[in-house]
Amino acid sequence: MARSIGAKSVQSHLAKLFERHGKPVLIRADNGREFIADTLLDWLGEQGVRGVFIAKASPWQNGYTERFNGTMERELFGHEIYHSVLEVQHVIDEWLIKYNTVRPHRSLAGQTPAAYAKMLTDASCP
Template sequence: AMRVIADAHPRWGYRRVHAGLAADGWQVNVKRVERLWRAQGLQVPPRRKGAGQKALGSDEHALWALPALRVGHVWSYDFMSVRTERGVALRVLNIVDEYTRVCVGYDVDYSIGAAGVRKLLERVFAEHGRPEVIRSDNGREFIATSLLGWLCEQGVRPVQVAKASPQQNGFIERFNGSMRDELLHREVLHSLTEARVLIGQWVRHYNTERPHSGLQMRTPAAFARYCAEQAATTPVSRQPA
């Protein structure tokens, strides 16, 4: 009976197998199951390493090594996970202009793959233009060959921070942390539709009403307007003939 359960559930150890035996009516303690388990040479097989693309990031793509110098220079994006009241998992993808801190785009869905990332970027590019650089971690959606190739076709340079180094992508990490702290930890989400509405409202609030400590307490939208006004009034220097 122990082997039957082990064959049906190869990732189970002897403790779970014991629980399965007990559920089937076997009156046997866990220590005896452990002895029999070892005597039979049973063991949980090692996890198979993924055969996907290796991490592409490096320290030279950290925010302090590659800082945003102007509006539209560097964008960053990353995912968040959230659950509804019934435990349904949702994914949130946010995109931030690092210089102005404006959230230029977001998406909320049950699943967002590389094709979904591209779809959101197409919409945001049409509305805000294209950045020179877009920074991400090494999530499989961000390093998909199809997405990287498309970004290069658009004239956008995709860069990835070093593996397991979220601090190197600090602007989007801070944005996501603010969203979680100020919205997601305070609201009970009942559906995907409600999540989309509430997150959309919060993003508008963040861009246009919420003072940002990194922008001398201006809102991201107000700072973006200030940058546009400065660019419009700054004379263009003439190059010598």
Template sequence: MSPSSRRAAVAFLVRKHGVSERRACRLLGQQRSTNRYRPVPGDFEKRLVKDMRRLADAHPRFGYRRVHALLLAEGWPVNVKRVERLWKLEQLRVPPRRVNRGQKAGGTGENSAWALPALRPIHIWSYDFVSVRLVDGGPLRVLNVVDEYTRVALGSHVARSIGSAAVIAHLARLFEQHGRPEMIRSDNGREFVADSVKEWLAGQGVKPVFIAKASPYQNCYVERFNGSMRDELLNGETFHSITEARVVINGWLEDYNTFRPHRALGMRTPAAFAADALAHPKTSE
């Protein structure tokens, strides 16, 4: 007896003798899942695939599970395994997620410290970040700005996070205090290449110059300063708060500029070298 014949016999027993489907199937040796199976029309999967593709095109970020849920909502009597099988056969897939990594690196080796050197005080500044942590593990960022010719540390901004707006605010304070450089050198960090920073610098008459990607040695003056700060201060200090970090770092900057002899300046301090360079511009090099 074929499964379809058994299916008819089960229906007869249920209808004629009032027995349950379970008992009728047991008497006839019919699996209940087989008995409940309903033949699928010949074009069922063709129409299903058509609707599945329609939904996938309309919702390109949806996978087969969400598409299956939409098919159910539209009245399709189909389980998720069939949708998954057809999804693979049709080679449907969710496109890879696009990650916005911000501005692309636009620097070049022509903007390195040796290819484009500072020739006098307030000619070229450079800036970069150094990171540190509080005792409780909280992150801190320090934005350092250095005059490349005199090696003077112009100022450090300390905060938990520093975005482009904070970069602009810090530079504005330094411009008011020290004057505006002709150029400012940096890497291609997103805070430095942000359109808002570049537009603000253009309005101040300052040209941003970007070193080549992944070439921190091309921004050697601020990198060397950051290394000194880490070696002489950050590695030996523990900070319990942002306020404490600001006070200690600003105190170290004062010593760096006015007390610490600098080998590249003939063991003069940056402040003394800067004063001499401004007083005797022709003989200061």
């Protein structure tokens, strides 16, 4: 059973991300109901963040997400049978840690995201 995430929950998560990483100029999102909710759009506007929506049936407008989703599907869901939602959650959590910290990315010149982030942090510190 899929878990629905409401606009208020999305807003709460975004607020934490903004506090930790700063506010982006824009957020690109599909037209899912969470991102077309008036309350969320109003809140983003108050934060000075512009919502940019992807046209329906236009996955090329969101290449990063499409690439991530394709990688996740190939690596996690193409060859396993899962027996519970809890098992899927655990597998995804472990995979995300690997994907975000250990796995080298071509787009980062073969560095892991953690190494790349450290390099940026080190470069910005006097």
